[in-house]
Amino acid sequence: MAQGNIMQKIKRWKSMTKKTTGKPKTRWEYDVSEDIKRMKVSNWKKVVQNIESWKKVVDRARTLYRL
Numbered sequence: 001m002a003q004g005n006i007m008q009k010i011k012r013w014k015s016m017t018k019k020t021t022g023k024p025k026t027r028w029e030y031d032v033s034e035d036i037k038r039m040k041v042s043n044w045k046k047v048v049q050n051i052e053s054w055k056k057v058v059d060r061a062r063t064l065y066r067l
Helices: 002-012 028-038 044-049 051-065
Strands: none
Touching: 044 051
């Protein structure tokens, strides 16, 4: 009986906080796309397929963002 009572309370529970308004959270994918645009890497899908050219892009990104 007590466990059923707890389950009913959980079902009826409402959060005390409200959803924030404004801009939605950015995704990791969006951040990566913006970084690629900022670095002016054209045709990045072909660059990724060549390991040497991709390493150059990664090295440039490290110096740019000091990673």
